[in-house]
Amino acid sequence: MRVLVAAASRHDSTAEIASAIGRALTDAGLEVDLRPARDVASIAGYGAVVLGSGVYMGRWLPDATRIVELHGEELKARPVWLFSSGPIGSPDPKPVGEPPEVVEMAAAIGAREHRTFTGRLDRGRLSLGEKVVVAAVRAADGDFRDWELIATWAGEVAEALRPAVPVAG
Numbered sequence: 568m569r570v571l572v573a574a575a576s577r578h579d580s581t582a583e584i585a586s587a588i589g590r591a592l593t594d595a596g597l598e599v600d601l602r603p604a605r606d607v608a609s610i611a612g613y614g615a616v617v618l619g620s621g622v623y624m625g626r627w628l629p630d631a632t633r634i635v636e637l638h639g640e641e642l643k644a645r646p647v648w649l650f651s652s653g654p655i656g657s658p659d660p661k662p663v664g665e666p667p668e669v670v671e672m673a674a675a676i677g678a679r680e681h682r683t684f685t686g687r688l689d690r691g692r693l694s695l696g697e698k699v700v701v702a703a704v705r706a707a708d709g710d711f712r713d714w715e716l717i718a719t720w721a722g723e724v725a726e727a728l729r730p731a732v733p734v735a736g
Contacts, residue, residue, distance in 0.1 A: 568597055569614055571616045571618075572589040573585070573606075573617070574620060578687075591718055592721060592728075595722070596729075603630070610634075610641050614728075616642060616648075617647075617648045618648075620632075622669075642676040649672070652684045653686045654685050655685060655688045682720055684716065688707065
């Protein structure tokens with residue numbers, strides 16, 4: 568099965584999560600097309616889609632929401648998984664909860680699941696405006712991504728996509 572793994576990422580953290588998901592799906596024997604969300608013009612030819620975005624100010628990036636807006640009907644016709652990255656900190660990442668817009672998108676397209684993964688904050692990669700916001704909320708620097716959790720989730724997606732093997736009888 569051919570699977571599209573696409574992500575919108577402002578500072579590469581979410582793109583790196585998408586790459587890890589793509590590798591896990593490939594290792595499970597699936598044909599994977601890994602693309603930045605901005606480069607997705609069509610989802611024709613894909614049997615399943617894994618779509619993700621970084622979350623900023625509680626919202627997905629426009630490149631990811633555009634895919635849902637433009638291809639919503641097509642997405643309803645295939646298995647879709649959504650993921651977000653963005654909460655930071657340890658041991659209790661903030662902000663807590665799923666972005667409301669993503670919950671609505673997942674329901675609208677019948678996504679199988681939406682998963683939120685912790686992200687990375689590297690002030691050296693931020694714009695001046697982003698640095699001001701991060702300072703105001705006293706966000707902690709660091710890489711909080713849980714690669715084992717990401718790999719486990721990707722394995723669950725791969726298992727759901729694995730065709731049923733007939734039982735010899």
